[in-house]
Amino acid sequence: MSTPHDLHTGFDLLAGLAAAALPGAGHALAGDPKRGLRIGAGVLGLFTAGLLIGGIDCVDRAEDGWWFIPQAMIGPAAFAVDHYHQNFLKKPRPTNPGFQPPPNSPRITPAPGPGQTYTKSLGKPNDIGILFTSIAGMLNLIVVIDAAFPTRRRPR
Amino acid sequence: MPTLTPILAWTPFLDPIDIHRVWYLTLIPLAFGIAVVYKAVRLHDLNHYWRHVLIMTAQIALGIIALAIATWLLVILILPAIAP
Numbered sequence: 001m002s003t004p005h006d007l008h009t010g011f012d013l014l015a016g017l018a019a020a021a022l023p024g025a026g027h028a029l030a031g032d033p034k035r036g037l038r039i040g041a042g043v044l045g046l047f048t049a050g051l052l053i054g055g056i057d058c059v060d061r062a063e064d065g066w067w068f069i070p071q072a073m074i075g076p077a078a079f080a081v082d083h084y085h086q087n088f089l090k091k092p093r094p095t096n097p098g099f100q101p102p103p104n105s106p107r108i109t110p111a112p113g114p115g116q117t118y119t120k121s122l123g124k125p126n127d128i129g130i131l132f133t134s135i136a137g138m139l140n141l142i143v144v145i146d147a148a149f150p151t152r153r154r155p156r
Numbered sequence: 157m158p159t160l161t162p163i164l165a166w167t168p169f170l171d172p173i174d175i176h177r178v179w180y181l182t183l184i185p186l187a188f189g190i191a192v193v194y195k196a197v198r199l200h201d202l203n204h205y206w207r208h209v210l211i212m213t214a215q216i217a218l219g220i221i222a223l224a225i226a227t228w229l230l231v232i233l234i235l236p237a238i239a240p
Contacts, residue, residue: 035196038205042192049185055172089170124179125172132186139193146197 016148021075023140026147039143046136047074054129056085057121067130073137073144187216 012030019026024040027033050058059081061068071078121129166173175182191212195205 034202038196038202039193042189042196045192046186046189049189051169053173053175053182056170057172121172124176125174128175128179128182128186129172132182132189135186135190139190143193143197 010149010151012148012150015150016144019140019144019147022077023074023143026144030147030150043074043136043140043143044077046132046139047071047077050129050132050134050136051081053132054125054127055121056081056089058126058129058133060085062086062090064130067134070134070137070141071130073141074133075140078133078137183217183220184213187213187220190216 012026015026015030017026018029022040023043024036024038026036027039028036058064059068059071059078061082068078068082165171188209191209195208195212196202199205199208
């Protein structure tokens with residue numbers, strides 16, 4: 001049984017852009033909401049699980065720039081998380097007066113200082129959180145390609 | 157109760173979870189998440205979707221366990237025998 005998404009052929013720019021903006025939206029836009037819902041739940045579920053395990057410190061464009069490349073493939077959600085991390089948790093604020101940005105060794109700041117609103121993620125939780133969020137982003141790259149080039153799916 | 161202190165101080169999504177002792181259990185949700193997305197993209201027909209997802213989850217988990225055993229054998233048994 002072919003799904004509506006399989007009936008599209010060639011290149012679907014709008015579906016590709018929608019998939020890049022929100023995981024699963026590309027397939028839903030192409031007429032396959034059931035598939036899109038499962039994709040969205042899977043990708044965003046992995047990303048959320050990564051944030052839950054490793055904390056928000058797992059998404060850090062400033063200190064983990066190379067890891068942010070696959071994470072950014074999630075779309076605006078990754079940039080929003082990083083923006084919140086950089087601008088509301090790291091910067092000294094009236095509610096966060098004790099936080100001092102690390103000078104040269106940014107990863108050696110495990111202790112939450114006075115007023116610091118989050119804990120630096122280290123060790124296994126950090127590794128696994130980064131792994132979850134990065135795999136979610138790389139999976140979304142596959143989803144974007146599949147949404148943009150729907151003819152690549154073949155019946156078994 | 158000192159054992160409750162870390163839980164009470166934990167803020168979801170801001171603080172990491174203390175999974176240093178049971179980190180390997182995260183293989184299951186990771187494999188499940190990968191299978192959910194991959195099968196949603198790959199399958200032509202979604203009628204038997206969840207069965208395919210569970211099979212792929214098991215395949216990934218067993219594959220990683222097999223790799224872990226093979227690596228353990230190589231590092232702990234074979235390499236010391238070759239180059240003591």
